[in-house]
Amino acid sequence: MKTTLTINGASYELEADSRTSLLDALRNHLGLTGSKKGCDHGQCGSCTVIADGRRINSCLTLACMMDGVEITTIEGLGEPGALSPLQDAFVRHDGYQCGYCTPGQICAATAMLDEIKAGWPSVVTDDLTASPELSEAEISERMSGNLCRCAAYPNIVDAISEVAGVNGWKEAAE
Amino acid sequence: MKPFDYARAQDVSGALDAGKIIAGGTNLLDLMKLGVETPERVVDITRLDLKRIEDHEGGLRIGALVSNSDLAVDDRVRRNYEVLSRALLSGASGQLRNMATTGGNLLQRTRCYYFQDVASPCNKREPGSGCRAKGGATRLHAILGASEHCIATHPSDMAVAMQALDASVEIEGAEGTRTVPLAEFYVLPGDRPDIETVLKPGELITAVILPAPLPGRQTYRKVRDRASYAFALVSVAGIVSVKDGVIEQAALAFGGVAPRPWRNLEVETALAGREPTRETFDAAADILLAGAEGQGGNDFKIPLLRRTFRAVLGELTQGA
Structure with a gap:
C-alpha cells in the first residue's frame, strides 16, 4: 500500500x-x-x-x-558540524560505549526536555500540581524507556543534565 | 507477522464490527509480531474524534483515544484524581505512554510468559489446550481470582486506579450506547479465560467516565522488580478520608495480583469508622487475603500485598 x-x-x-x-x-x-x-x-x-x-x-x-x-x-x-545541543553533550560526556542505543537516547531526551518545558510531572515528582524541577532522579525516571546495554547511564544523565541546566551538575569535576 | 488488510475508520459506526481495532498499537502490534494475535483485517481508529477530556456531571468524560500521557498530565486529573495520574505515570515508558490510549489500556492483554509464547499451551489463547503457567514460572501471576484454567494477571496500572475511582466504561455497539461500571466490565477466568470483559464482538469503547472526586488523600503505590518501566508485582490504589481520628471512607483497588483490577468492598467496610491503627489495617488485610493462593513462584505476593496495603493506609491516614 x-x-x-x-x-x-x-x-x-x-x-x-x-x-x-x-x-x-x-x-x-x-x-x-x-x-x-x-x-x-x-x-x-x-x-x-x-x-x-x-x-x-x-x-x-x-x-x-x-x-x-x-x-x-x-x-x-543535527549533522556533523551542526550537532544539536544534546548530540554535542553526548559526545563531550562520552554518553555511550558502543553507540547503538544513542540515536534513541538522544531522540527520547530531546522530546523529554520539551515535556519538562510543558510542565509534565513524572511518577517521582512529589507535587503533581507544581511545575516539575528537573533533577538526576527525574531524568533517570523519564529516560527509563531507553536501555543502554553498555550501562553508560551516568554519562547519559550528565549529558542531559548539562543541556537541561540541572542544578548541581558536576561541571567542576569535568 | 501474518498479512492483514488495513482500513481506516472515518467515524465510530464505521469502526463497529469492522475488524481488529488498532489505536496506539503498543500491545496489539507486539502480540501480532509474536503470532498471538493474527487478525485478517485491522481497523485504524486513530483519526476518530475520541480524544477529548470533558467535564461531565462533576467528574470527567475521557475519550477512548486520549493518550496515557495526555490523561496523566491533564490539570484536572493531577488536581482531583492524583491516584489516576500517578498510576498512569508509573506505567510503561514515556514513549509508550505517548502512544497508548485509554481504551487500549483497559483492553491490554496479560504479560503471562506462556500466553505470549505460542509454542506453549494456553487456555486464554486456545481454550481447552491447557496451562503451562501452573507449575511453571509464576512470578507475575495471580494470588486472587484465578481459576484452575488460568492464573494470569491483568497488567494495567491505569485500570486499577479507575477501579478505585468507580469509573464506568462507555461502549458503542450496533444497538446503541451502553455504560458499564468498571466493577462489572472485567470477568474472572473461570473455565473460559479467553473471555476477559463483557465487551461483545463488534463493540467499541468510546469513553471512560469518572464520577466526581472523592474526599480524602489519594496515592498509587507500585512495587516492581526495577524502579521504573516494569509491570507491577503488587500495586495499591488508595483514596482514604479521615475525620475526627477515624477512617471515614476508603476506596482501594489492587494490581498485579488478580486477573482483573481487584477490588473488595468488604475490605473498605472493615476500615470505615475505625481508627487508623496497625490492628485495623491487618484486620482489613485479612479480609483482602482470605482465599489468596500462591503458585510457588508468587507466594511472596501474599505478604507483600499485606505490607503494601498497610504502608499505603499508613501514608494516607498519617497526621490526617
Missing part, C-alpha cells in the same frame, strides 16, 4: 506491505538507518523517533498509520 510520510521536513512516498513498521520503513525503505532496531517489541527504546513533537517507539507503529504526521529522526536533529 501507498503512504506519504513526512520525515525531517521532507516528503517520502512509501510503497510497502501493511505490516511494515515505521522503523522498518525508515531503515529498509527510505535509507534512514540512524534509528536502530534493538528488541523490536517496545522494550529497549533504541527505535525512538519524534512524531508531532512526541517521542514514540517506531517499532510498534505501522508506517501506514503515519501519513500527515511530522516525523523527526536522529538525522533530523
